[in-house]
Amino acid sequence: MGPLTSKRVFSVVALCMMVGLLLLPVVVALPSLANGEEVSAGDAAKKDGEKVEKGRDVYYKTEGIVVGAPAPVTTDGPKDYPRYNFESRVLLWFANQQHLYYGSFVLAVPIFCMIIEFMGVVTKDKALAKRYDQLAYDFIKISLTAYSLTAILGGILIFTFLTLYPAFFSYLSGIFRPVMHIYALMFVAESGTLYIYYYGWDKMREGFLKWIHLSMSVILNIIGTLLMFLANSWIGFMMSPAGVDEQGRYLGNIWHVIHTALWNPLNLHRILGNMAFGGGVVAAYAAYKFLAAKTDEDRAHYDWMGYIAMALGVAFLIPLPFAGYWLMREVYAYRQQMGITLMGGLLAWLFIIQATMIGILFLSTNYYLWQAMGRMRGAEKYQRYIKYLVFLLASGFIVFITPHTMVMTPAELKAMGGQQHPVLGNYGVMSAKNGGINVIITTTVLSFVWYMRGNKVSTVSWAKFGNIFMGVFFFFAYINIIFLAIYGYYIPANVRVGLSVPQVATTLSCLFFMFALNSFMMKGAKQMGAIEWGKISARSQYALIMLATAFTWMMGLMGYIRSSVRLFWHVNEIMRDNSPWAYTHTVGFAANMISFNVLFFWITILFVFWLGSLAAKKVPVEAKAGIPGSVPQPATSH
């Protein structure tokens, strides 16, 4: 066995041992889960010769042995709702939201690092590989400080629960007792892996060790994702409880408690949302650094960083509305009145605000891409067609934000001749809105395709056919989306809901087929000029900041909507909220509160960025080698 091989074996063994040690606490905790409380409780009951009481699961409708206490019936007073001279709910809202922002960020960024580091490892171009590696390192560096803040905010959140909502927190932690410590231990595993991953970066820079390092990022992300799934199970339980009987008594099956009706849709929605959010924040960081940059070299680096972060964020933003649609579908399937409260009733106006934010996200993305075409020669040919893309985006946006319940004075209501407007009323329903958002996303895909071929001319023999095919494909995609949106009015609702599938399929076909076809066409394409990184308008960077702000605001909004839909329940239909704050806030108050949370997050994240910049000053000079801008960069790097 040569020295190199023994080093490899040692690395693999070390990695396995590390994983084993990190997961040991979890594995140790598993047998108690497998046995369940059911058995021990049953045994205890048998020993005492008492009659075993059984309960019926409110969701799964299965019978189980009652092992938990009923949900407490709280009363407004210092025992159940101790308080400061302030609205407890708002304090909890603030603590929760800040923890969520940072939690999302630190879960998303390591996924980016994994992708970018992988791109660096597989890229043959050494200069480019080095740039990717440096970028991944920059990303993880930003998230490291944010990680500490996440933990601090998590502590604040728990203290807030314990001090302001002790009865509710005691009940919830009682239900989730079998997994509470697993959650905490996984946090330890996450931290351990993250620190080894970060501090081992330089030591594991080359060869086989690099692959080991990359594998660690995979492990890190698996642990992070599982952590999030566990946290999601609590909110899933609060919205759509399962695993308990009608009195809220735990029936011994922790899997039922975790795997509630909304758990999986929430998981998917949050993964995608976190990624899009993380991309947005990093893009905003790059934009801020770009605007503050003093040298062309720095501008080039941060322009490129912003582009990569934006592209990754948008890659996860595109499927996000579809994941949201699935979540809402499951909400309706779980409780009709919950769905109506959300989308047609009390909270419907918040959904209009959400639609506006989604529209802003896509508009900002398109605007950034059009601006980015300005830094490559040859892209001018697309400029005169941009007005038509603007029209498509505006049409989709207008339909998407049209409210079903319009705000109007009684005089306007009378002039309109009723609550329903014959023109706009049709835009206010789901069929039209699905059409609107799919038009917006397809147009965003088209902007991406234009950007990717901006400075190139295809040299393949079938280029003309390819271009015509792409044009026809997009044309019929629009026709199909709009046709299905109209057709939706003429068919039963349950069939109409299914129409979203071909609409989404059309949009995703454009995304995958057209990207693939474009890549084939652009292989060995004639370059009209290099991408001049750093030579992009300041407006584009403001678009990135707008993108990130809209993400943050929308996350705050959707979190509020998801939480508010329980109305006066701590745990839907199981544990009633009897505090004085069991009412729904006005739209204006909620919007102000969300804005405050957004502002606070951005102020603190600026602090995190500043800390990162302090560390950057110590980075050796050679680490910056290969930064774009100093020499003309290959045009293939987008």
Added chain:
Amino acid sequence: MKALMSLGALIGVAGILLLGGMVFDIVPSTTVRLVEGYMPIQMIVEVACYVVGFAGLSYILNAMGMAIPRFWQGIGFWVFFLMYLKFRVYPPIPFSVRAMYGTVALVTVFMWISANEEDWKKFKQPIMNVLDAQTGANRLLRYAYLVLIPILVGGFSFNAMMPKSEEPIELRTVHPAPPASTKVHGKTYVLQTSQNPYRVNPEGKYDQEFSNANIVEQSMGRLMKPNANPWDDKNQGYLKYVREGGEIFFQNCHFCHGDNLNGRGLHAFAFNPIPANFTDPGTIAQLQETFIFWRVSKGGIGLPNEGFPWASVMPPWEQHLTVDEIWKVILFEYWHTGYYPRTWD
């Protein structure tokens, strides 16, 4: 290309003249009718024609050496769109929605005129000229703005703060969330699972597909399907129940909801808002039959807190009709409008 653009220019000019006529009340806004049932798509197509028309007009004027500056193109299109919403679309659109659309138009016009550096410079130029005030005219303009802008802002503020005698804006929830169950005539109905007992096939089993095949056609005119006339005495089962529901409707409901079920009955305009328009795709077409059952049974006073302000005078029909009669009248409403009740399977 030139011919195509000329055609576009013609459309643009005709469109501007038509809209101008509507703004100054020379041409009624119904000159080019918005066809019921096609209105939403008609509006988008009309605006698309205008966009193509303006592109053609700009091209031709450019070729003639009379190009419209980018600044005025942007401002002009935005003003056009506001005018279009205000004077073309009828019935009038509430201000809140026009404000939303206007903002979207403003943002997208900005995106268009600043999509590349050259256009952005062209757009900014007149503004920069006035700010720099290198010529006498620009200097004059700058002073004019210095005076006018504060006056305008002050005027808007005064107008916004001035106490008004009109009724305040209502953010009314048209479809408040229903309860999980409702008790009518002593029996509890779970809204998620209950079914209309009269929506049956010839075998007497609940069958939506069968009833859906016998409702009126949705296309122009809402015509009855051949062999699906409820007023044929020979009909039994579903169509018979529709007829019975129709009789109940015309004895009790049509005074307000109208004989076309469009919310324009004899007494309708005594109320504000007027009664619900069932032919609109945003009302019963969006709801489960059980939702309608709950609303009809409990009436306006049965609306939950969420439905505030409770601007509904519909009586609680459970006090006047039997459960069977309520289900039958609902059956008729869906039959007559040609809509399918919402289902979740």
